[in-house]
Amino acid sequence: MDDHLNVVELKGISKQFPGVLANDQVDFSLRSGEIHALLGENGAGKSTLVNILTGLYRPDKGTIRVEGEYVDLRSPRDAINYGIGMVHQHFMLVPTQTVTENILLGLDEPRFNMNLSHYDQIISDLGEQYGLQVDPRARIWQLSVGEQQRVEILKMLYRGANVLIMDEPTAVLAPQEIQELFTTLRSMIAEGKSIIFISHKLDEVMAIADRITVLRKGKLSAEGLLTKEITKHDLAREMVGRDVLFRLNKVEQTPGDIVLAVEGLKALNNKGIQALRGLSLHVAAGEIVGLAGVAGNGQTELAEAITGLRPITEGKVVVHGQVLIEGNMSGQRRSRHVRQVIDAGVSHIPEDRTHVGTAPNLSITDNLIMKGYRQPPIAKGWSIDSLSANTQAETLREAYDIIVPTVETPARLLSGGNLQRLILAREISCEPKLMIAMQPTRGLDVGAIETVQRLLLQQRENGAAILLISEELEELISLSDRIYVIYEGEIMGEVMEADSETIGLMMTGTRQKDLVATRKVSR
Amino acid sequence: MRTILSLFAEYLGGTRFRLRMEPRMKQPGWLGLIVSLGAVTFALVLGGIVLMLVGGDPIRAYVFMAMAAFGNIGVFSDTLVKATPLILVSLAAVVAFRMRLWNIGAEGQFYLGAFGASLIVLTPILPPETSPWLMIPAMMVMGMLAGALWGFIPGYLKAKYNVNEIISTLMMNYIAVAWNNYFIFDVWSEGGFQMSRQFPKTAWLPRLTDYAAQVPMFRGLTIHLGFVIAMIAAGVVWWILYRSRWGYEIRLIGDNPRAARYAGINIVRNTILVMMLSGALAGLGGMLEISGVVHRLQGAISSGYGFTGIIIAWLAKLNPILVVPISILFGGLLLAGREIQPSGIPMLIQGIILVCLIGSDFLFRNRIRLVRVGQEA
Ligand SMILES: Nc1ncnc2c1ncn2[C@@H]1O[C@H](COP(=O)(O)OP(=O)(O)OP(=O)(O)O)[C@@H](O)[C@H]1O
Numbered sequence: 001m002d003d004h005l006n007v008v009e010l011k012g013i014s015k016q017f018p019g020v021l022a023n024d025q026v027d028f029s030l031r032s033g034e035i036h037a038l039l040g041e042n043g044a045g046k047s048t049l050v051n052i053l054t055g056l057y058r059p060d061k062g063t064i065r066v067e068g069e070y071v072d073l074r075s076p077r078d079a080i081n082y083g084i085g086m087v088h089q090h091f092m093l094v095p096t097q098t099v100t101e102n103i104l105l106g107l108d109e110p111r112f113n114m115n116l117s118h119y120d121q122i123i124s125d126l127g128e129q130y131g132l133q134v135d136p137r138a139r140i141w142q143l144s145v146g147e148q149q150r151v152e153i154l155k156m157l158y159r160g161a162n163v164l165i166m167d168e169p170t171a172v173l174a175p176q177e178i179q180e181l182f183t184t185l186r187s188m189i190a191e192g193k194s195i196i197f198i199s200h201k202l203d204e205v206m207a208i209a210d211r212i213t214v215l216r217k218g219k220l221s222a223e224g225l226l227t228k229e230i231t232k233h234d235l236a237r238e239m240v241g242r243d244v245l246f247r248l249n250k251v252e253q254t255p256g257d258i259v260l261a262v263e264g265l266k267a268l269n270n271k272g273i274q275a276l277r278g279l280s281l282h283v284a285a286g287e288i289v290g291l292a293g294v295a296g297n298g299q300t301e302l303a304e305a306i307t308g309l310r311p312i313t314e315g316k317v318v319v320h321g322q323v324l325i326e327g328n329m330s331g332q333r334r335s336r337h338v339r340q341v342i343d344a345g346v347s348h349i350p351e352d353r354t355h356v357g358t359a360p361n362l363s364i365t366d367n368l369i370m371k372g373y374r375q376p377p378i379a380k381g382w383s384i385d386s387l388s389a390n391t392q393a394e395t396l397r398e399a400y401d402i403i404v405p406t407v408e409t410p411a412r413l414l415s416g417g418n419l420q421r422l423i424l425a426r427e428i429s430c431e432p433k434l435m436i437a438m439q440p441t442r443g444l445d446v447g448a449i450e451t452v453q454r455l456l457l458q459q460r461e462n463g464a465a466i467l468l469i470s471e472e473l474e475e476l477i478s479l480s481d482r483i484y485v486i487y488e489g490e491i492m493g494e495v496m497e498a499d500s501e502t503i504g505l506m507m508t509g510t511r512q513k514d515l516v517a518t519r520k521v522s523r
Numbered sequence: 524m525r526t527i528l529s530l531f532a533e534y535l536g537g538t539r540f541r542l543r544m545e546p547r548m549k550q551p552g553w554l555g556l557i558v559s560l561g562a563v564t565f566a567l568v569l570g571g572i573v574l575m576l577v578g579g580d581p582i583r584a585y586v587f588m589a590m591a592a593f594g595n596i597g598v599f600s601d602t603l604v605k606a607t608p609l610i611l612v613s614l615a616a617v618v619a620f621r622m623r624l625w626n627i628g629a630e631g632q633f634y635l636g637a638f639g640a641s642l643i644v645l646t647p648i649l650p651p652e653t654s655p656w657l658m659i660p661a662m663m664v665m666g667m668l669a670g671a672l673w674g675f676i677p678g679y680l681k682a683k684y685n686v687n688e689i690i691s692t693l694m695m696n697y698i699a700v701a702w703n704n705y706f707i708f709d710v711w712s713e714g715g716f717q718m719s720r721q722f723p724k725t726a727w728l729p730r731l732t733d734y735a736a737q738v739p740m741f742r743g744l745t746i747h748l749g750f751v752i753a754m755i756a757a758g759v760v761w762w763i764l765y766r767s768r769w770g771y772e773i774r775l776i777g778d779n780p781r782a783a784r785y786a787g788i789n790i791v792r793n794t795i796l797v798m799m800l801s802g803a804l805a806g807l808g809g810m811l812e813i814s815g816v817v818h819r820l821q822g823a824i825s826s827g828y829g830f831t832g833i834i835i836a837w838l839a840k841l842n843p844i845l846v847v848p849i850s851i852l853f854g855g856l857l858l859a860g861r862e863i864q865p866s867g868i869p870m871l872i873q874g875i876i877l878v879c880l881i882g883s884d885f886l887f888r889n890r891i892r893l894v895r896v897g898q899e900a
């Protein structure tokens with residue numbers, strides 16, 4: 001009866017991958033003008049389901065109806081012809097081309113004579129309309145992740161998407177960008193569009209979605225729950241199949257010797273602009289130090305500078321009293337610095353798991369030995385002991401619960417969360433002395449977040465020094481012993497007793513000493 | 524448009540079938556072989572039709588061609604001789620392509636390898652009466668060094684100045700040929716002919732026919748030690764790529780250079796080293812060819828081997844072991860092409876086989892399914 005209300009209706013969708021039944025008889029419907037959230041653990045089959053809806057995968061069974069008509073979606077192009085567009089978990093943009101070029105890429109118009117300035121205008125108007133500001137002439141590599149996402153959304157809107165699918169859009173965004181995204185989503189709803197929204201963050205889902213569908217191990221666990229009638233705890237239970245305790249057990253302990261000392265670090269970002277302006281901080285053994293800040297204030301550059309990936313112009317990085325990186329070192333031999341840093345027992349969970357953290361076509365095993373292949377037992381003289389590499393991979397797969405048919409599977413077939421687990425497994429299992437963890441829980445489901453946070457605390461108990469870089473204040477506060485706040489490449493201050501208000505003020509550029517002064521004055 | 528499409532789908536709903544193509548999830552190794560064999564068969568049928576159209580007897584022509592390449596031990600030995608340089612230049616392509624270095628200069632590196640080996644004999648660095656036990660290894664080393672040098676130059680330019688290796692290796696092919704020509708036209712020219720004098724026997728790779736006195740069956744068999752060396756090289760390349768730390772680095776850089784950097788791998792050094800290894804393999808090919816077959820330095824020692832090697836590398840899916848059988852097949856085709864008149868026919872068949880093999884790659888990567896229209900069955 002309410003059939004005509006559904007813009008999209010999936011019935012009995014099943015999809016088998018080698019070794020996994022990713023979708024098992026899933027029903028899903030999207031009403032016109034609603035935001036429908038899709039929830040589920042890592043590997044539950046969310047991305048698979050929406051990939052089927054965008055013609056990227058073919059279902060083994062089941063039917064798809066768009067506005068009541070049975071359709072056969074053979075490619076993303078088919079899907080967009082039916083008005084279905086998707087913003088992927090991993091962006092698909094050409095870094096060296098401009099925003100406009102990326103948006104026009106693959107379209108029939110314009111043909112030969114690309115009157116780009118004309119299209120630049122159209123695109124900036126479209127952006128205006130939905131609150132998606134981005135410079136149409138900028139090249140993709142110059143854009144922040146949040147801006148790249150806007151380009152992806154614009155691309156779909158430009159192609160006439162009526163149904164927009166967003167696969168974990170907020171995983172890569174800063175809190176403020178998330179609010180902007182939500183404003184955009186609401187304005188799209190107001191224009192009569194409908195949205196499928198995938199996220200692991202229950203608070204967000206509660207805030208933005210009208211209805212919620214939960215998948216568990218490929219099967220429907222709950223369909224079309226009304227957000228108004230449900231609580232966060234119910235959702236978590238629906239997802240994981242057990243109660244999730246949003247509580248951590250952090251033991252009191254006094255930090256040991258200083259492991260990492262960063263002194264007066266200066267470095268440029270990709271655009272050649274000063275990203276770190278004489279930054280200093282230190283982390284001691286057995287402590288988790290948080291680095292809070294709005295994305296794009298130098299966090300990425302700091303992590304890269306410490307690990308030797310980014311040349312620095314001034315300052316130094318000292319690990320265990322040994323100067324590993326110095327300002328006057330040339331860029332040519334950078335790989336040696338990276339190796340020295342790795343050999344000094346520093347592990348690094350990079351921000352970008354697909355482009356930096358893993359090699360998509362290599363096997364799970366090959367990806368897991370990325371840091372350890374130079375040392376025994378994996379290395380055996382000049383050769384690699386494939387037997388012990390495989391054994392190690394099997395052990396890690398077991399221990400870190402990486403869901404994958406075999407360790408020979410190429411990494412690109414892993415679900416987003418499982419890829420993150422692979423990186424965590426590699427970076428934690430080497431028992432690092434220092435860990436630079438950037439957004440370690442990004443893209444993980446609530447159950448897995450709990451696991452990772454416990455692993456980090458366990459590392460802390462083992463005496464590792466951990467620099468935790470995150471945009472999630474809540475996570476920083478619950479895990480960290482101290483928190484630095486970074487703003488435009490400088491440390492604004494340091495707090496011991498987590499106080500989100502003070503941190504918030506410093507994140508927007510107020511120095512701690514000024515903060516104290518104004519407080520005193522006001523008292 | 525949308526409604527018309529869906530009306531069409533409704534109308535046909537459940538009654539008609541349609542072929543549909545989708546990417547394969549798994550690409551098992553045996554499948555590659557079957558698909559390739561299927562492609563060759565298909566190509567032969569197609570070529571047969573063409574032969575019939577021009578009034579030939581396809582069956583007879585094929586039998587003749589097969590006989591010319593694989594018919595008896597004598598011609599099979601010749602096929603293997605042809606396959607030897609192909610294996611090496613293909614291996615050269617495999618290692619470079621694995622790191623996404625588009626070395627298309629195997630041709631030039633092959634010539635330089637021949638030149639390097641000749642240096643030993645013609646300068647002469649070693650006198651003619653030197654024992655082959657020293658002479659041959661010295662020629663191999665020198666051939667590989669010369670090839671490696673020819674790979675080093677574009678590798679260095681790429682690594683340090685980001686000079687596109689496709690262009691530089693292509694250009695260096697011409698230089699290599701001209702360089703060789705200078706030596707055979709002038710420096711080492713024998714009595715004004717465009718070739719050097721013949722190498723002393725000590726610089727010849729042993730052939731089976733050389734032992735005909737002891738084993739009469741070997742009479743006329745030109746296959747030389749080079750084929751064995753080529754097979755060993757294939758094994759070594761396989762070991763490097765899949766079992767060594769260096770090979771791991773090559774594969775990692777090839778798949779994701781940023782991840783390789785993150786793992787502390789030196790991309791600059793590997794770019795140069797891999798280009799050198801690639802050049803050395805092609806250079807070894809050149810050395811084996813002059814020491815095993817022509818026994819002198821001359822022009823036209825390669826009939827575009829370097830480029831055929833690129834095709835073989837792709838058909839072998841960059842797998843060094845698969846390179847061997849595919850090179851033998853191509854060696855056979857080359858041979859049949861020489862033996863049969865008019866030579867246009869085998870060339871035609873070669874072309875068709877090539878197109879079919881390349882086309883079959885698509886079948887290997889994608890799966891064709893029969894589905895019902897309108898109802899995802
Ligand atoms: N192309 C593929 N080939 C083989 N297996 C696949 C493929 N794509 C996904 N899978 C597997 O199917 C399962 C479901 O994956 P999917 O990406 O849909 O999960 P997800 O719910 O999006 O998880 P996440 O929250 O971690 O992103 C996983 O076990 C994954 O490894």
Ligand SMILES: [Mg+2]
Binds near residue numbers: 046047048415416417
């Ligand atoms: Mg996913």
